[in-house]
Each structure stands twice: as C-alpha cells, then as structure tokens.
Amino acid sequence: MIFKIDHSSPIPLHAQVEELLRSLIELPEYKNGGFLPKEVDLAKKLGISRNTLRQASNKLEYEGLLIRKKGVGTKVAQKQVTTHLNEWHSFTQEMNDKGVAFTNVSLHTEWVKADKKIASFFEISPETSILKLSRLRGDDDGPFVFFESYFHPKIGLTGNEDFSRPLYEILEKDFHVIPSFSNERLKARLASEITSKRLKIAKGDPVLIRERFVSDPGNRPLEYNKGFYIAERFTYTISIKR
Amino acid sequence: MIFKIDHSSPIPLHAQVEELLRSLIELPEYKNGGFLPKEVDLAKKLGISRNTLRQASNKLEYEGLLIRKKGVGTKVAQKQVTTHLNEWHSFTQEMNDKGVAFTNVSLHTEWVKADKKIASFFEISPETSILKLSRLRGDDDGPFVFFESYFHPKIGLTGNEDFSRPLYEILEKDFHVIPSFSNERLKARLASEITSKRLKIAKGDPVLIRERFVSDPGNRPLEYNKGFYIAERFTYTISIKR
DNA sequence: AACATGCAAATGTATTAACAATTTAAGTTT
DNA sequence: AAACTTAAATTGTTAATACATTTGCATGTT
Structure with a gap:
C-alpha cells in the first residue's frame, strides 16, 4: 500500500485521508474487524497531525464504517449489507x-x-x-x-x-x-x-x-x-x- | 437564553454545546434560515475554544440541521417539507x-x-x-x-x-x-x-x-x-x- | 484460584495558534 | 455605468500540545 498524501494538493488533507481510509478498510488485513494502526502512528506515517487523521476517521465512524473504542483501538466494522438486503426484498x-x-x-x-x-x-x-x-x-x-x-x-x-x-x-x-x-x-x-x-x-x-x-x-x-x-x-x- | 456550559461537568464540553445548539436553533430568531453568531464570537461567549464549538456544530451540520458556508456564516436549515407518507407507525x-x-x-x-x-x-x-x-x-x-x-x-x-x-x-x-x-x-x-x-x-x-x-x-x-x-x-x- | 492494584496503551477532550479560501461589500478605475 | 481591485468578514484547514478516560493486562496479594 502506497500512501499518497499530497500536502501541496488543493484537496484538503483530511479529505485525502478519508479516501485513503476508505480504500484501506477494504484490504483483507483490515476488512473483517481488523484493527487499524493506532492514531499516533498512522498520523506520523502519513505525515499529518493526529487531529487531521481524526477529522477523517470521525466521518467514517459516523457512517458506521469504523468502530473506535477508547483504550482499545479502531477497528473496521463488518459490513455485508447487500446479501441480507436482497434476501428480504426478493x-x-x-x-x-x-x-x-x-x-x-x-x-x-x-x-x-x-x-x-x-x-x-x-x-x-x-x-x-x-x-x-x-x-x-x-x-x-x-x-x-x-x-x-x-x-x-x-x-x-x-x-x-x-x-x-x-x-x-x-x-x-x-x-x-x-x-x-x-x-x-x-x-x-x-x-x-x-x-x-x-x-x-x-x-x-x-x-x-x-x-x-x-x-x-x-x-x-x-x-x-x-x-x-x-x-x-x-x-x-x-x-x-x- | 441562558448559556450553561459547565467546565467541571463530566459531560464533555462539545456534548453540552451540541445540546445547547439543538435548543438554540429552535428559537424563533434562528429557526428558519437564521444565522447563528459567528464561530469566534459564540465560542468566546460560551467560554470555549472555537474547535470545541466546531466539534459540536459539525455533527449538526452532518445531520442537516445546520448549513455552513465559508466566508458567509452558519445558518439553520429550513425545515424539510415532509413529502413522504406516514405509512407506518410505532x-x-x-x-x-x-x-x-x-x-x-x-x-x-x-x-x-x-x-x-x-x-x-x-x-x-x-x-x-x-x-x-x-x-x-x-x-x-x-x-x-x-x-x-x-x-x-x-x-x-x-x-x-x-x-x-x-x-x-x-x-x-x-x-x-x-x-x-x-x-x-x-x-x-x-x-x-x-x-x-x-x-x-x-x-x-x-x-x-x-x-x-x-x-x-x-x-x-x-x-x-x-x-x-x-x-x-x-x-x-x-x-x-x- | 480469586481478587485487587497498578501500569501501559489507546482513544477522547480541549486549547491555542496560524494561515487558507470564499464570499460580500466597498471603493476605484475605465 | 460597467468592470476591476481591494479589503473585511467568516468559515475551512492544519498543527502542536497536554491531559483525561477507558480498557486490558501484568503483577501481586489473599
């Protein structure tokens, strides 16, 4: 995984990070309830401040894609909407x-x-x-x-x-x-x-x-x-x- | 309107502010499209930092209750006209x-x-x-x-x-x-x-x-x-x- | 084995600060 | 009068920092 955060881009960092996270949580290592790297590390790795990272992950959490737990970490929520949705509708x-x-x-x-x-x-x-x-x-x-x-x-x-x-x-x-x-x-x-x-x-x-x-x-x-x-x-x- | 933000309360400031905003936007002066006080002033008035205020208003904006516009201000969203039918009830x-x-x-x-x-x-x-x-x-x-x-x-x-x-x-x-x-x-x-x-x-x-x-x-x-x-x-x- | 204690790890909360971007309005020039 | 320029107002972005709170684990005690 290549992290491409561009500090000179007109796109805000938090928006870039948000997109990055969205693809990140699709990776097999995180997909099903896997824990993301801790905030401090991930922010440092991306070369951004922890605040900016949280700005992005807040949104994903609000959407229910991430589950954060104080003292524990941030993990990817399980999501398989389509299967059972289809089941009910069919x-x-x-x-x-x-x-x-x-x-x-x-x-x-x-x-x-x-x-x-x-x-x-x-x-x-x-x-x-x-x-x-x-x-x-x-x-x-x-x-x-x-x-x-x-x-x-x-x-x-x-x-x-x-x-x-x-x-x-x-x-x-x-x-x-x-x-x-x-x-x-x-x-x-x-x-x-x-x-x-x-x-x-x-x-x-x-x-x-x-x-x-x-x-x-x-x-x-x-x-x-x-x-x-x-x-x-x-x-x-x-x-x-x- | 009495602003009761309690810095010593166990309830986080942003949560208190969020509740405050929710009641604030019900007031007739703001209700339908009225502009809230600008962030800097409101934060000062509440005795909190601008970031904390934004943490609260972010949520309301996400819920569609507030509409913020860069360079303009933050206004209360117009009440949505209910087009859908009340077809099911508790x-x-x-x-x-x-x-x-x-x-x-x-x-x-x-x-x-x-x-x-x-x-x-x-x-x-x-x-x-x-x-x-x-x-x-x-x-x-x-x-x-x-x-x-x-x-x-x-x-x-x-x-x-x-x-x-x-x-x-x-x-x-x-x-x-x-x-x-x-x-x-x-x-x-x-x-x-x-x-x-x-x-x-x-x-x-x-x-x-x-x-x-x-x-x-x-x-x-x-x-x-x-x-x-x-x-x-x-x-x-x-x-x-x- | 069961319980209590304490420490480390991770996210949560909050502040201060500085600058960027956008919009509106006022002022200036043509 | 129209077009351009400038400035002020306001939200948007980002960072650095400090401390609080919760959780889980390791350790020690009974």
Whole structure:
C-alpha cells in the first residue's frame, strides 16, 4: 500500500485521508474487524497531525464504517449489507410481480354470487354474479399457496381468459384497468379441513391468510383476493418508508 | 437564553454545546434560515475554544440541521417539507390511532451479546453488547403481543430510559435518531413453550411473528424488533400503492 | 484460584495558534 | 455605468500540545 498524501494538493488533507481510509478498510488485513494502526502512528506515517487523521476517521465512524473504542483501538466494522438486503426484498418482488415466479398447480374459474363482504367492497348487490378464480400455486416442492380471486363485474372478464398469463398483465393490456392500490390484511390461523387438503398439509398446521382489496387509481374496486399460505414456507416481506 | 456550559461537568464540553445548539436553533430568531453568531464570537461567549464549538456544530451540520458556508456564516436549515407518507407507525401510535388502550404488562431491559443475525444487520461484530428491551403488551383481556427490541449501540441507549414513553419519541427527542425505513417480515408459527406461557395461550396456538429492521434516513441500522402476536387477536393491515 | 492494584496503551477532550479560501461589500478605475 | 481591485468578514484547514478516560493486562496479594 502506497500512501499518497499530497500536502501541496488543493484537496484538503483530511479529505485525502478519508479516501485513503476508505480504500484501506477494504484490504483483507483490515476488512473483517481488523484493527487499524493506532492514531499516533498512522498520523506520523502519513505525515499529518493526529487531529487531521481524526477529522477523517470521525466521518467514517459516523457512517458506521469504523468502530473506535477508547483504550482499545479502531477497528473496521463488518459490513455485508447487500446479501441480507436482497434476501428480504426478493420475495416481496416476487409477490409484486404477480404470478411470475410460481407455477399454477391447478386453476379453476366459476361464476358465483357475491357474498356480503365482497358485495360491500365492490359496492354491488349481494345477488350479483361475479367471476371467481381459484388457483393453487407452488413450486417444485409442491403447492404452498391457495388463492381465491373475485373480480368486479365491470371489468368485463368472461372466465375464458388465459389465466396462466400474469394476472395484472391481462387486466392492464386486455381490459385496460390498472390495479393501483392494495389494502392488505394478514392473519394467521390453523388450517381447516379443506385448506389442509388443498395444500397437502396436516389439519391444524398454521396457515397465513392474506386478503387483498385491490383498487384502480380512481379508487374503484377491482379485485378481492384471498390467499392461504403454508406458514412454514412463507415469509411476508415489506419495505416501508416513513 | 441562558448559556450553561459547565467546565467541571463530566459531560464533555462539545456534548453540552451540541445540546445547547439543538435548543438554540429552535428559537424563533434562528429557526428558519437564521444565522447563528459567528464561530469566534459564540465560542468566546460560551467560554470555549472555537474547535470545541466546531466539534459540536459539525455533527449538526452532518445531520442537516445546520448549513455552513465559508466566508458567509452558519445558518439553520429550513425545515424539510415532509413529502413522504406516514405509512407506518410505532406500536404505540398504531394502537392510539385505533383507540385501543393497551398496557405494558411487563417490561425488562438487559445487555446481551448480538447474535449473528442482529450483528449482521447492525454491521457490528457478534460479541458486541447491545441493549435488549423485552415488553409484554396487552389490554384488559390480557397480553396479546410479546416484543423483543434490540438497539444499535451507536444510539447510546443505556437501558435506564423510561420505556413507558413511546419508543420512537425517546429515540427522536432524546437521542436524535430518526427511524425512517422499516423492513418487515411476517410469518406464522405455532407457539413455543416459552411464548405460550408469556402470552397465556396454549402451546401450539398460532402466533403471528413480525420482525422489523428499522433504519434511519441514511440507511444506518437502528433497531431490530421481533413481535409475537396472538394470531386470533391480531390482523396486520397495510395499504400499498403501486 | 480469586481478587485487587497498578501500569501501559489507546482513544477522547480541549486549547491555542496560524494561515487558507470564499464570499460580500466597498471603493476605484475605465 | 460597467468592470476591476481591494479589503473585511467568516468559515475551512492544519498543527502542536497536554491531559483525561477507558480498557486490558501484568503483577501481586489473599
């Protein structure tokens, strides 16, 4: 490692040192919790005052890259953000891209009468016929979620659409409605007889139930969706900004 | 305004000055874009060296509360207009919004070693001591959620804070950290022995587990939070805009 | 072995000092 | 009036120095 601190440069020393430290802490000898040389030595080696060195390292400490401890020394913080960040986000994105990462184990459509809850959300009378789409979805290890979707009659779905395509693509491209708002409710329950059979789990195994109330940009109701997830195989992940 | 800088106090001068500045910039004469007294004068008035004053104001500048300009002066930053939506809240706020009167059934703090998962999120070494806050919360019908919170050591919590106050109020007002981002994971499990005892439910009853990874506006990790909810008594609701 | 003491090492705090760089305003020249 | 020059004001940079505080270890004591 060559230390190139240029006292005649227009760039302030502490800025140069800051950059130097940033590359320094990437070196294998320091990378994972390694201790930096002590301040007095490092300052002398760089030909700068201890104050200037601290001016630089203060910033890195504030950023959480360095951890200084009185009486002990200064070490490099462990940092591996990317791995677990991706881990949390990945499933959310899969969820958001509806249908992309899953296979449809089975698929079924029928016309049913709207129940009270759905009629209320759709703002229609309870006797109205609506399209119900049932899907069992999973991956190589078998099914892990059972979905029931109900669609507002105004959309114009017939039930003969190719539902192996992503649902929202069908809605947007073929029917020109844009799912924009989703109100979600999550709860946990024990699997009922019928649910356990569908998901091939034991009756009484925990199931995560997600209801979605989906609306368009004008806040008009489009879809009511209920999903039954095998709890052991599902983690719901969200990123929220305040 | 009375300046009370105590040279004999065990609290470092720069820390005292920092607090002083924080209250100073709330004053109407400085509040929105007002110029602070120049460094030399202010330092003299406070009876401290200019460097010490700068040590304090540096931090506020880094936080975006002060704007310094060479040759001009130091002014208080204009209050940021909040554009982001208040989409998530602390538990206290959540419950208050819903009108649920809850109580802290029990509350306990202790210092523990960070485990691998937390250390990774906090970007600290696994041996580091961190503050753990355990809370059992409920209402008239008994407890319905057990929380475990772990806090980044950088925040400076001692464990002696009054945790009957809203947590995020403590963090923001007393420790000047702003929880801004939350990464959440939800899953459902059957209650373990210990969990069932805490929540006074039968072992094997379904439990909704919510993990939160909370960060500040600079994406620096602040808190890891894990909550065990009695599934029957809890529904998680969220509105998402695409 | 357990505990207490003390020393050395390392960062933390604080002061003083001097000069550099930038901006604003005033003054001067064209 | 416009352009240039100068000076003052204010923050930015850097250094040297001294002492405080915390931690860990070595040493000694019980």
